[in-house]
Amino acid sequence: MSLTEIFNDSLKYPFSDMTKFCIIGIVMVVSSLGSLEIGNAIISSVLGIVAAVASIITSGYSVSVVKKALVKSDEIPDLDLRENIIDGLKMIVMLIVYYIIPIIITLIVAFATGFFNQYIEVATYASQYGSNFVNMVSEDLMMSLVSSAAITIIIGIILLVIFSLLFYMGICRLAKYNSLSEGADIPEAARDLKRIGIGKVIGWMILLFVIVAILTFIETFISSIPSVGILISAFLISTYNLFIAYRSVGLLYSAIE
Template identity: 60%
Template structure:
C-alpha cells in the first residue's frame, strides 16, 4: 500500500466499530485520571494507580491494533484484558530498551560539551546576585552555554527520531511474532526499517505528525466547551489518534 492508501484506511478504521471505539475511549479517559489532583493523598494515589493500569491496557491494545493491521484484517480487535495487560507490560520494557540508549548518549554529550557545568555556573551567579541581576552573568558564559545546549539538543533530536523509527519497527515485530525478544532486537528492527524503506518511514512520520497536529487542534477547540469539553476531547481525539498511529504503522510494516 502507498502512504495515501495507508492513511485513508487508518482514518476510516477507528469508526468502523463504534462499540469497540467507545470501550477503548473509556480506557483512554481512565489513563488521564493521574493528571487530576483533588488535594487528598489517598484519592490522588488511587487515581494514579487507575491511570497507570489504564495506560498499560492502552499500550497493550495498541499491539492488538498493530497485529490486526499486519495481518491485513479490517476488524477492530476485541479488548482481552489478560492479553492486553501482558502486551502492555511488554511495551513498557520495549520503550525502555529503545530509548535508554539515546538518553545515555545525550547525557554523556551534555557532560562532554560542558552544558551541566555552564548551567551550574550560571545558577551560581543567580544565587549570588539574584535573578534581577542576571545581567551580571558574563556574556561569554551565556554564549558557551547556548552553544553547548544547541549541540546537545540537535543530537538529541536526531537520535530520538532515529530510535523512534526503530522503536515502531520493534512494536511491529512484537505484534507480529508475539515475542518481546523479537521486538527488542534492535539490529533486526534496523533491518526491517531498511526493508520498509527509510524514505517511506519518514514520509509516514511527517504525515502522521501533520494529522496529529490537526486532530489536537480540533481537540483544543472541543476542550473549550465548559465542564465536559476536556472529557469529550480526551474520549474522541486521543482514542482516534491512538487507533490511527497503530493501524498506520502496522499497515506500513505489513508490506515487507
C-alpha cells in the same frame, strides 16, 4: 501500499465498529483520570493507580491493532484484558530498551560540551544576584552555554527521531512474532526499517505528526471545557489517535514479506 492509501484506510478504520471504539474510548477516559484535580490526596492516588493500569491496557491494545493491520484485516480487535496487560508491560520494557540509548548518548554529549558545568555556573550567578544575574555573567560564558545547549538539543532530537522510528518497528515485531525479545531486537528493527525504506518511514512519521498535530489543536479546545473537557478529549481524540497511529504503522510494516 502507498502512504496515501495507508492513511486513507487508517483515518476511516476507527469508524468501522463504533461499539468497540466506544469501549476503548472508555478505557482511555479511565487512563486520563490521573490528570484530574480532585483536591484529595487519597482519591488522587487511587485514581492515579487506576489510570496507570488503564494506560497499560491501552498500550497493550495498540499491539492488537498492529496485529490486525499486519494481516490487513479490517476488523477492530476485541478488548482482551489479560493479553492487553501482558503486551502493555512488554511495551514498557521496550520503551526502556529503545530510549535508554539516546538518553545516555545525549547526557554524554551534554557532559562533553560542558553544558552541565556552564549551567551550574550560570545558576550560581542567578542565585546570588537574582534577576540581575544576566549583567553579571560574562558574554563568553553565556555564548558557551547557548552553543553547548544547542548542540545537545539538536543531537538529542535527532536521536529521539531515529529511535522513535526503531521503536515503532519494534512494536510491529512484537505484534508479528508475539515475542518481547524480537520486539526489543534493535538491530533487526533497523533492518526492517531499511526493508520498508527509510524515506517512506520518515514520510509516514511526518504525515502522522501533521495529523496528530491537527487533532491536538482540536483537543486543546475540547479540553478547555470545564470539568469534562479532559474526559471528552480522551474519549474522542486520544482514542482516534491510537487507532490511526498503530493501524498506519501496521499497514506500513505489512509491506515486509
